[in-house]
Amino acid sequence: MMRNALLALCLVCLLAGTALAGERPRVGVTLHPYYSFVANIVGDTAEVVPLIGEGFNPHNYRPQPEDIKRCMTLDALVVNGIGHDEFAFEIVEAAGQKGVLPLIFANRDVSLIPVAGRLDGKKMVNPHTFVSVTASVRQVYTIADGLAELFPENADLYRTNARAYALRLRRMKAEYMARIAGLPTLDFRCATIHGGYDYLFQDFGLQVTAVIEPGHGLKPTASQLARTIDEIKRLNVDVIFTEMAFPDKYVETIHQETGIRIRHLSHLTHGEYTVDGFEKGLRKNLEALVSALAYVQEERS
Amino acid sequence: MGKRFVGPVCEMVVRPSGPGRETGLVLLFALLTVLVCGSAVALRNSATEAGPLPSWQVDAFRDLGGMDLAVFNALVTAAPEIEMIHEEMGGWPTVDRLAGDFLPPFVEDAAWERNGAYAWDRVAIASAARHIVLYVGRPQGEGATFMLVMLHEHIKKEGNAAGSVHAPFEVWMHPSSASEIPKTVTDQALIGQGWREVLARKGEGEIRSDRGDFVQ
Numbered sequence: 020m021m022r023n024a025l026l027a028l029c030l031v032c033l034l035a036g037t038a039l040a041g042e043r044p045r046v047g048v049t050l051h052p053y054y055s056f057v058a059n060i061v062g063d064t065a066e067v068v069p070l071i072g073e074g075f076n077p078h079n080y081r082p083q084p085e086d087i088k089r090c091m092t093l094d095a096l097v098v099n100g101i102g103h104d105e106f107a108f109e110i111v112e113a114a115g116q117k118g119v120l121p122l123i124f125a126n127r128d129v130s131l132i133p134v135a136g137r138l139d140g141k142k143m144v145n146p147h148t149f150v151s152v153t154a155s156v157r158q159v160y161t162i163a164d165g166l167a168e169l170f171p172e173n174a175d176l177y178r179t180n181a182r183a184y185a186l187r188l189r190r191m192k193a194e195y196m197a198r199i200a201g202l203p204t205l206d207f208r209c210a211t212i213h214g215g216y217d218y219l220f221q222d223f224g225l226q227v228t229a230v231i232e233p234g235h236g237l238k239p240t241a242s243q244l245a246r247t248i249d250e251i252k253r254l255n256v257d258v259i260f261t262e263m264a265f266p267d268k269y270v271e272t273i274h275q276e277t278g279i280r281i282r283h284l285s286h287l288t289h290g291e292y293t294v295d296g297f298e299k300g301l302r303k304n305l306e307a308l309v310s311a312l313a314y315v316q317e318e319r320s
Numbered sequence: 321m322g323k324r325f326v327g328p329v330c331e332m333v334v335r336p337s338g339p340g341r342e343t344g345l346v347l348l349f350a351l352l353t354v355l356v357c358g359s360a361v362a363l364r365n366s367a368t369e370a371g372p373l374p375s376w377q378v379d380a381f382r383d384l385g386g387m388d389l390a391v392f393n394a395l396v397t398a399a400p401e402i403e404m405i406h407e408e409m410g411g412w413p414t415v416d417r418l419a420g421d422f423l424p425p426f427v428e429d430a431a432w433e434r435n436g437a438y439a440w441d442r443v444a445i446a447s448a449a450r451h452i453v454l455y456v457g458r459p460q461g462e463g464a465t466f467m468l469v470m471l472h473e474h475i476k477k478e479g480n481a482a483g484s485v486h487a488p489f490e491v492w493m494h495p496s497s498a499s500e501i502p503k504t505v506t507d508q509a510l511i512g513q514g515w516r517e518v519l520a521r522k523g524e525g526e527i528r529s530d531r532g533d534f535v536q
Binding site: 111117118122128130131132142178190193197202221 | 380387389421423424520524531533535
């Protein structure tokens with residue numbers, strides 16, 4: 020009798036748990052940082068669902084059938100919306116969710132900046148708002164507001180979590196700021212392979228001097244590379260920041276021709292989707308930037 | 321070897337449909353493709369071109385240099401947090417409180433120093449009818465004065481057309497590094513004293529331009 024009662028109790032708990040789990044809204048995300056942002060905002064109140072699998076390049080991703088099926092199960096979708104997740108709109112349209120699935124545009128309230136250091140001098144919007152602290156914090160608040168509108172029963176929690184997360188990100192940045200506080204203000208001249216780090220540099224009061232890619236995701240031709248090398252030499256660049264995805268041969272050529280030290284930054288859109296993924300990636304970028312600043316200071320002194 | 325029968329020979333000349341017609345059509349098609357693609361690229365690039373603004377407004381994306389843009393963007397991000405703190409504690413946070421929360425541009429770190437080492441003052445203009453709080457920052461050296469104007473509860477500033485809704489905050493800048501804190505905060509009064517409102521190129525504009533059909 021007792022055994023039957025215990026079994027029944029277990030069954031009830033299991034069913035209740037399943038029911039509760041089923042009730043949790045499913046919030047889709049397009050890029051890794053948005054997974055971390057949303058997961059930190061919603062806590063256990065929602066399931067965060069990456070729209071596409073791990074290991075794909077968001078720049079040239081082609082939607083897959085399973086993405087479309089996944090999209091049909093979502094209650095909301097958080098997107099970059101300004102040029103870094105074009106695939107999401109194809110998926111939403113193919114899933115018949117256009118105008119049905121609520122989209123939260125993370126960049127709605129972000130004050131955009133141009134891609135700095137373009138060798139052609141044009142002012143183009145930089146969509147990589149998710150690599151910095153300040154622009155990410157702005158997005159975290161926009162996402163929290165959007166989710167609060169959709170799920171008002173959790174509005175207070177989302178707001179509290181968003182503020183706590185924002186403070187944590189800023190505190191992390193402060194750690195690294197403290198490390199360069201003693202350095203004299205120097206004219207730090209750097210080039211980046213990819214025009215994706217302006218928001219991060221802006222957090223440090225720095226600006227990119229030159230960007231090597233001729234366009235977003237485009238590889239330079241031999242003649243463009245030669246011109247870039249000449250330009251880097253002319254601009255007296257101290258450090259070149261590259262990233263894992265960029266072909267080594269270009270970086271090696273530039274290094275051989277200029278002798279300038281190469282450092283690595285992460286685009287933060289690779290690897291596993293994890294709650295603390297953004298913080299880990301950001302920490303690595305902050306470390307790279309701060310150590311590059313210290314290196315340049317040492318070289319000059 | 322038997323004798324092969326050879327029938328009457330019938331020759332038919334197949335003439336081309338026109339002298340170089342296909343070539344002309346191909347060239348025309350190529351030209352059309354170039355024109356359509358060129359127009360599409362030009363239209364897409366035009367998204368980053370701002371429309372004309374009145375002389376008392378500044379397009380942050382187009383007109384501000386790196387340092388000014390950093391101060392402005394920090395203010396744009398700080399504003400909603402200041403509003404949240406205000407709602408929670410009932411008063412307007414001091415500059416020290418904001419710096420203690422590591423909020424740029426108030427926190428005095430290496431970036432603050434590089435961006436002009438702005439000294440910030442908080443000034444509240446409160447009455448029964450309106451709550452306006454100013455965060456005014458002046459650089460240590462040369463540079464513009466920035467002013468974040470918090471307009472609580474969307475109460476319209478005096479001197480403007482009644483009934484219109486505006487953003488809960490505005491950012492203004494003055495070319496002088498030692499501009500006085502304004503006593504009257506209306507568009508007309510600020511413009512008269514040489515202030516210019518700074519407008520952000522927000523993601524919202526880009527989204528509406530590129531993905532407006534997805535905005536609900």
